[in-house]
Amino acid sequence: MCNSRGVTDPITEPRNARSRRTRTAVLAAARAILEERGPAALTMAEAAERAGVTRRAVYLHFSSRTELVIALFDYLAEEEGLHESVRRVWQRPDSVAGLEEWARHLARYHPRVLAVDQAVRRVRNQDPDAARHYRRATESQRANCRRLAEWLAHEGRLAPAWTADSATDMLWALISSDLIEALHVERGWSEDQLAGHLALMFRRTFVDPAGVAGSAAAK
Amino acid sequence: MCNSRGVTDPITEPRNARSRRTRTAVLAAARAILEERGPAALTMAEAAERAGVTRRAVYLHFSSRTELVIALFDYLAEEEGLHESVRRVWQRPDSVAGLEEWARHLARYHPRVLAVDQAVRRVRNQDPDAARHYRRATESQRANCRRLAEWLAHEGRLAPAWTADSATDMLWALISSDLIEALHVERGWSEDQLAGHLALMFRRTFVDPAGVAGSAAAK
DNA sequence: TTCCGAACTACACAACATGTGAAGTTGATG
DNA sequence: CATCAACTTCACATGTTGTGTAGTTCGGAA
Numbered sequence: 383m384c385n386s387r388g389v390t391d392p393i394t395e396p397r398n399a400r401s402r403r404t405r406t407a408v409l410a411a412a413r414a415i416l417e418e419r420g421p422a423a424l425t426m427a428e429a430a431e432r433a434g435v436t437r438r439a440v441y442l443h444f445s446s447r448t449e450l451v452i453a454l455f456d457y458l459a460e461e462e463g464l465h466e467s468v469r470r471v472w473q474r475p476d477s478v479a480g481l482e483e484w485a486r487h488l489a490r491y492h493p494r495v496l497a498v499d500q501a502v503r504r505v506r507n508q509d510p511d512a513a514r515h516y517r518r519a520t521e522s523q524r525a526n527c528r529r530l531a532e533w534l535a536h537e538g539r540l541a542p543a544w545t546a547d548s549a550t551d552m553l554w555a556l557i558s559s560d561l562i563e564a565l566h567v568e569r570g571w572s573e574d575q576l577a578g579h580l581a582l583m584f585r586r587t588f589v590d591p592a593g594v595a596g597s598a599a600a601k
Numbered sequence: 602m603c604n605s606r607g608v609t610d611p612i613t614e615p616r617n618a619r620s621r622r623t624r625t626a627v628l629a630a631a632r633a634i635l636e637e638r639g640p641a642a643l644t645m646a647e648a649a650e651r652a653g654v655t656r657r658a659v660y661l662h663f664s665s666r667t668e669l670v671i672a673l674f675d676y677l678a679e680e681e682g683l684h685e686s687v688r689r690v691w692q693r694p695d696s697v698a699g700l701e702e703w704a705r706h707l708a709r710y711h712p713r714v715l716a717v718d719q720a721v722r723r724v725r726n727q728d729p730d731a732a733r734h735y736r737r738a739t740e741s742q743r744a745n746c747r748r749l750a751e752w753l754a755h756e757g758r759l760a761p762a763w764t765a766d767s768a769t770d771m772l773w774a775l776i777s778s779d780l781i782e783a784l785h786v787e788r789g790w791s792e793d794q795l796a797g798h799l800a801l802m803f804r805r806t807f808v809d810p811a812g813v814a815g816s817a818a819a820k
Numbered sequence: 821t822t823c824c825g826a827a828c829t830a831c832a833c834a835a836c837a838t839g840t841g842a843a844g845t846t847g848a849t850g
Numbered sequence: 851c852a853t854c855a856a857c858t859t860c861a862c863a864t865g866t867t868g869t870g871t872a873g874t875t876c877g878g879a880a
Contacts, residue, residue: 400856446839447839508641551790559779587801620827620877644865658827665868
């Protein structure tokens with residue numbers, strides 16, 4: 383009933399092996415094109431040729447270019463282990479460690495997704511369907527940020543001048559592909575450098591140094 | 602000799618009143634379209650019609666859509682007082698106040714430029730000319746960030762774990778339209794809220810609380 | 821005021837991308 | 851081995867970019 387894949391994806395579910403193979407081949411081809419030559423280079427004809435099928439066949443799987451790009455989003459999340467990367471955050475013993483792991487997650491996952499993310503953000507501004515799907519994805523990210531902010535607040539580690547709400551918003555805004563791209567691609571920061579400096583910024587910004595560790599609020 | 606306008610702008614300089622009027626009308630029309638209906642809605646035909654000229658006339662001023670968008674970038678910088686907004690940063694008495702004014706600048710200028718900026722970032726990935734022009738613009742911004750970082754370092758106020766280099770990169774990455782858009786548009790933060798929280802984050806992240814005010818490094 | 825030329829119009833055209841239609845072909849699966 | 855979904859092939863409509871060319875208008879200088 384609740385199909386989590388495409389917004390208007392024509393094909394609903396049970397597919398045979400050949401169909402799945404084609405679908406995956408197209409997605410992989412599209413990803414490769416985006417990563418090699420950017421969002422503008424991704425045409426249906428190119429993706430088809432590279433996947434070894436005809437242009438018409440692509441439309442049997444994705445009713446529009448927009449939908450292909452949206453499907454790429456979910457495809458990559460699966461392929462690159464988004465869920466697992468985020469799960470590590472909640473496995474940390476306390477909120478401060480969680481925040482650090484969050485920085486690590488951003489540095490680990492987002493660089494692998496930059497090209498597709500760029501394309502997704504692009505179609506979002508064209509198609510209302512895409513906008514809706516994109517909103518769902520960002521809301522899930524916001525939920526993570528809220529959980530982090532409330533974790534900090536609950537442990538008395540949220541720095542003064544922040545509320546759980548404002549910290550949520552700011553953390554969420556800091557999941558910016560622009561930011562990751564600027565540092566990782568333009569400035570050549572390694573994943574470790576990225577993780578380290580993000581963690582540093584997050585801790586200095588959001589963590590109250592006096593909470594617990596200092597003297598007060600230790601319970 | 603050094604024409605700062607278009608990259609391949611066919612028309613070099615002296616123009617009569619009619620020409621200047623048309624050029625401005627097209628730029629204003631393009632801006633309005635971007636702000637009302639997003640990057641995808643900006644076609645040469647639309648911009649022409651809205652400016653009250655023919656599509657062909659637009660090509661007499663801007664040799665391509667890409668170039669129109671790039672020209673918009675400079676047009677807006679002029680129109681919205683980019684130079685003046687940045688100048689206030691350097692008028693502040695010390696680096697910490699400068700950093701705060703920088704946050705204020707981001708909150709003041711960037712929300713007014715979001716739509717055009719989105720379009721610019723888009724064409725940058727298509728046209729090498731656009732990429733070059735974009736790089737020039739961002740390098741100018743990087744110079745500002747470097748000046749800020751070195752100001753802090755010179756006054757002994759740069760927080761530990763940052764170097765002038767890494768602080769420059771991070772400050773530069775934080776000029777992210779994504780970030781501004783997320784907070785201002787998506788989350789509805791006002792310009793004041795934005796300025797305040799950005800300033801807070803910048804200070805906590807980059808300013809050494811012990812420098813000068815505390816006890817050490819006062820000289 | 822006249823007149824020149826730059827700026828603009830009108831129309832036509834090529835190239836390319838998206839998306840759809842419809843008839844034929846292939847291949848996995850019962 | 852027959853069936854049917856998946857795929858191919860070819861054709862077409864539409865929209866956008868960018869260029870070519872001949873004619874028209876308007877600003878500004880003589």
